Amino acid sequence: MQNVLIIGAGSGGTKILNLLRNSDFMNVMAIVDKDAQAPGLHIAKDRGISYGPDWNFYLTDEVDIVFDLTGEETVFKELLKKVPAHTLLVPGSVANLLVDLLNENDQFINKIQNETERQRLIFNSIDEGMIGVNREGEINFINESACMMLEVSDSYALRRTIQDIIPESKLMRVLQTGKAELNDALTLPNGLEIVSSRYPLISTKNETFGAFAVFKNVTEVVKLAEEITDLKSVKTMLEAIIHSSDDAISVVDEKGNGILVNPAYTRITGLSEDEVIGKPATVDINEGESIHMKVLTTGKPVRGVNMRIGEDNRDVIVNVAPIIVDHQVKGSIGVIHDITEMRSLMKELDWARQIIRKLESTYTFSDIQGTSGDISLAIDQGKIAAKSDIPVMLRGEPGTGKELFANAIHSGSTRKSKKFIRVNCSAIDISTMETELFGERDDGKSGLLAEVGEGTLFLDEVTDLTMGVQTRLLSYLQNQLRFVGNHEEGSGKSARIIVASSKNLEKAIHDGTFNMELYYDLNRLSIRIPPLRTRKTDIPLVVHHLLVKLNQEFGMNVETLTPEALLRLQQYEWPGNVRELENVLSRAMIYMKSGSATINDDDIKRSLYTNEVKAVADVLPEKSTLASVMDEYERAVLAKALEEHDGNKSLTASRLGISLRSLYYKLEKFKLI
Template identity: 40%
Template sequence: MDLENILIDSKYEYYEHALDSMIEGVIMVNSKAEVIFINKAARQILQIDTIDYVGKKVVDVVPNTRLQNVVESKKPEIDQIQSIGKTKIITSRIPLLDDQGNLKGAIAVFRDVTEIQRMAEEVTDLRRIRLMLEKIIESTDDAISVADKDGRVVMVNREYTKLTGFNEEEVIGKPATIDIAEGESVHMMVAKEKKPILGHRLKVGPMKKDVIVDVTPLFVDDKFVGSVGVIHDVSKILSLSRELEEANRMLRRLKAKYTFDDIIGNGRAMQIAITQAKKVAPTRATVLLRGESGTGKELFAHAIHNASDRRNNPFVSVNCAALPEGILESELFGYEEGAFTGARKGGRIGLLEEADGGTLFLDEIGKMELTVQSKFLRFLQEMEITKLGSSKTKRLDVRIISATNIDLEEMVKAGKFIPDLYYRINVVPIYIPPLRERVEDIEPLVKYIIRKLNQEYGRAINGISSDALKVIKSLPWPGNVRELENFIARAMINMDISEREIKLSSLPPYSGTYKGTLKHEGLKKSLAAYEKSLIEEALKANKGNRKETAKSLGISLRTLFYKMEEYQLK
């Protein structure tokens, strides 16, 4: 071999190595569209295992190639998308011409863009998701801020700028402390603790607006990536709270709805209670209604008022356990303007004053705070009130009916209830028996409930079968009439629209642990265990959300807190 041929071979080998080192695929053909060279990247992309491709027509090696078209047309095709099986490539095909414009062949240079396209689609999806997220947080009435794992602000909405006074440019990329006027950044606290922080009070912006902040950590694949905060304007909350108070106040001032004719009970125990209530109704004596939850204490309070000479005067009802701590005193006695932070302009009359000439029904009086008990005792002794923030007294004529489902005597012993107040409200105690002590009343109660629910649900149930009624009579009903009504409601919902009678098969599963007749000495323990299990199940079903749990159980949030504390539930 002469030197020239050696040099040509060496040069060809050099070019071959150079082309094989490229990440792009390269295919070269001659003027007859026959393969001259395919580099390593092209062979991998095209999955060509054989080396016997030189001299073959390119369409026989790469079936859907267009290199032969470029050879025929002598026109380049730049950045074309092509599919090879599941692989996507972007390719440019260029004709090779000599100085006189004669065709020497063509070359295709291409790259696998399958992964790049997937990533581009993911980026597009992420952009779409981000845009959707931005639209969502922009549409909410709450101020929202989002911070990264280091506590730097990455996103805020329009309500945030309204509330804090800071625009996006001023806060994005800055530490979450930038908008704090007084207090500590909750985003920073969550970044350290990796736990949600709710109800944190602080002040934001140049106007030092009072806000309540809830911040929740964000985790991706169990890795902390940031936090999202919802900022509530306290002034709006107070305004809504005042509106709610007004609505509740209007509801409380409604006339008593029920009379003794509405009380269903022919059994001896219930008749004793009704007789006592009818005897005391015409007097102004203070009444204490005692009985378990759901026995109908409020029903008795309405009936007593309507059977008295006060029937045309106000009947005001308040649940001592439903009002937040510290609110009951101002609700009962009223307040003057400026008496405390958030006090309404012009002040407000209390529930006692609203009930002047009529009746005030205090439900769950055992939950009344000791400080309020003391002031309420003074009212019962003097029949005079003094508003919060005032020194003036006002004499009232109010009849008090109280109700409780807890042992007040034990509370007195424990120092949780003032003895003198206990004696003042316990002038005429009336015990309302639980449902298990008046089994004979279950049948008329069931029939009444069916008629009531027929109206509510638009059904036409005529009655209940004897075997279904027998089962209902055998159950303990710790929730009493309220629980019985819920049970019948579930049975009716289970029934086909064409059915006219509640049958044994219609009854829902009973979640209690009742077996046989409960013995008197074990009654309290059995009921406590049952109540505890109901609360545990409700907490689990509502994923620990106490507000929803209280709602599903049909009790106030405050009562739920007391029960959780009593049963040591977390």
């Protein structure tokens, strides 16, 4: 990185500043002009770049290049005398020539980029999958259709070998022989059947420098149907394909009566062949019109129709195309994609993202209740953190209110009008984690750090970030600050980083799962949030605050708890902390008598010890072991938590303070899914 000093902030100096301020290899240390109204000085002020009237002040040994844009011969001569021996002095005439050359270069690059983008748009608009390799067999281009069929992202596929993505690929054979291979059937790793044509890439010197393949999904039987001239031959040719397809396929004749279905159709609809063959096309429909009948009437294909079919009322997407024989519609064929589970997962993902990406802070320090020593210290530390921009580490058990503290710090800072985004690191897919946070390097897709802008990014359960993402986060934090003299100053464009963890970070460092340098950068201001069991004197204040919130949510008017009920809450150990207290109060408000304004001890008792989750009996079951009792109790807790959140696994994992991966492991262990 070359350090640059610009002398003269007029039009020439401003051009140089604009060209260099985003450079990866030149750093503008300062810009100087005697005229305080010079345009370059205003830009420097807005961008946080040092500026002033006297260049002598900034001409140090750290300066590698000096641009003299003053146009004054006396200034240039004085600079010749004073610049260090290693420093390059560039006069205004050379600098202006450099500006013209760089502008011309930028125009040329923009032209190339525009042309490349146009070609990429065309490339990605093609329905067929396309994938290419270089001489070494490494993938150097892939379009969106190929990514969808292969179920990979382009960033994942590029620069990997073709065998890593498609083990059965024959592109390397085409690369070696230099001969094209047409219409070859192939099964992708995910089970998708395709037809592929492969071609060598040959230079003007007759040298093979790569190869590419064009392939399509064989379930796109529309084109096949249009080319067949006899309905019986259509059935014969398609039977082998449709019986091996994972998608449900049905074929009807020109009257709309079923003539062929595959095993996948029977599995999805619950209808046997005898219940479909010879019956009207509407026999399997629970919601929506018959697409077969619509296609038979219009003679045109219909794609992407949402329907509900079969005994289980399953959500499906239907594609139907006519079967043309001698220019006449002789039937239609439908491909049915079961999206029931996919839709359920998409709903869970949407809900999780709503929770993860809160775009604004809604809590302040007044929402944190308690007067005990530990919580008062944490609040005081939080208020100090709100006055600075350095990273903050929030530590504490699940449910202690780390997100509440992060919100309060943001609300109390100068960034309160900017975005606040929470990211549950344990809920992000490992394969997309880096892209989610930092965006795509190749296509410019922005990530959450760009989305939050000058706001606050809250990384909850930061220990679940992969080591690669930790390294990038460390680099981001180290580049976030720059130093002017002895004063530390923010860049003015970076996001404020707040992280939280309920895990032992020191153990994670020892185990090699957490970056030590990142730990020290994040731990510059560490706030430990005490568990509820260590500050039980605060429970009355916390309860009162939660009642106000829950009354608004439930539309109730609960005023207080009986002394016995409050005592029971203070005697409980609260392994789930404030989050568990809120859930107990929620259940108690449901159990309490209609019209009552006071929660009594029985309401609290029922909420704490339900039939599904109860204390260990005084007498253990016969032949029981500690492990079996603990497994039974853990299974009951998991079942109850799933029920409370209507089967939403992301919310259940968050409620229990475990990662989504751990939850799925436990659910499989206890056969709850």
